[in-house]
Amino acid sequence: MSDKRDPHHFENDAALIAAMLEGDSTAFEKAVALYHPRMVTIAKAIIGEAFAEEIAQDAWISAIRSLSEFAGRSSLNTWLIQITANAAKTRLRREKRQVSLDENWQKKETDDRFDHTGHWQEPVAQWELETPEAILANSELSDIISQTFEQLPPQQQAVLSLYDLEGESMTEICNILDISASNARVLLHRARSAIQQKIAQYQDND
Amino acid sequence: MLKCREIEQLASDYLDQDLSFRQRMAFKMHLFMCHNCRNYLRQLKTTISSIRLMPVNQSIVVDDKVKDLAKQLREQTSKT
Numbered sequence: 001m002s003d004k005r006d007p008h009h010f011e012n013d014a015a016l017i018a019a020m021l022e023g024d025s026t027a028f029e030k031a032v033a034l035y036h037p038r039m040v041t042i043a044k045a046i047i048g049e050a051f052a053e054e055i056a057q058d059a060w061i062s063a064i065r066s067l068s069e070f071a072g073r074s075s076l077n078t079w080l081i082q083i084t085a086n087a088a089k090t091r092l093r094r095e096k097r098q099v100s101l102d103e104n105w106q107k108k109e110t111d112d113r114f115d116h117t118g119h120w121q122e123p124v125a126q127w128e129l130e131t132p133e134a135i136l137a138n139s140e141l142s143d144i145i146s147q148t149f150e151q152l153p154p155q156q157q158a159v160l161s162l163y164d165l166e167g168e169s170m171t172e173i174c175n176i177l178d179i180s181a182s183n184a185r186v187l188l189h190r191a192r193s194a195i196q197q198k199i200a201q202y203q204d205n206d
Numbered sequence: 207m208l209k210c211r212e213i214e215q216l217a218s219d220y221l222d223q224d225l226s227f228r229q230r231m232a233f234k235m236h237l238f239m240c241h242n243c244r245n246y247l248r249q250l251k252t253t254i255s256s257i258r259l260m261p262v263n264q265s266i267v268v269d270d271k272v273k274d275l276a277k278q279l280r281e282q283t284s285k286t
Binding site for chain 1: 211248254280282283
């Protein structure tokens, strides 16, 4: 409602880019606020925590320098993520180190929700807050979801963001993160499951 | 016959329609008989819809950290 008075409001990617090309400081702030956390998430998923911030900043510099050539064939978000992913992969090769991320993703520790026969240990109840709207309207639950999301291991967070928040295809996600489809699907389920378990914990204790 | 643990592991693939016909049938057969797994699947489905509704784009925060980086990027790229 107050969008028109908000100095950080830009109608679309094209308006934001045009303002950035003119050196508009609020446009830079909006772009950084909106895209930098996503770029860091992608960089972390590829190269790990230590280099992620630096990679994202380098990606910004090269993106801004070629901003005038951005043809708008993809969204600005997708374009920035591609640049970040490429920068992270190049750096990974240069570092010549196998960065171990989200270790043990394939080695699932025993899941204590199940007994030795593979059945649920505890009955799974129907949730009292059963719709996403009801869940997000509960501020405590909504905070729990955001916090759990923030604390996910980098690769899980990246796959979940790309698939469920940004609607990227699995093929595209595998290309961006350089991971196999089966790996991506396991990471996606782990991430969703972590959030489902936190919501369940809250609803069971309520 | 799939076990509850396997249903849990396959649940995202089922919801994203990424199971083979055979797996899908086996999954449905288990669901038909197991109310715990039916509840679990409903929980996971609600979780995914909640994640997708998270206000990621609406709530941007322009704090000092953002302003500093934006300023640094603007200065670094305007010199060239």
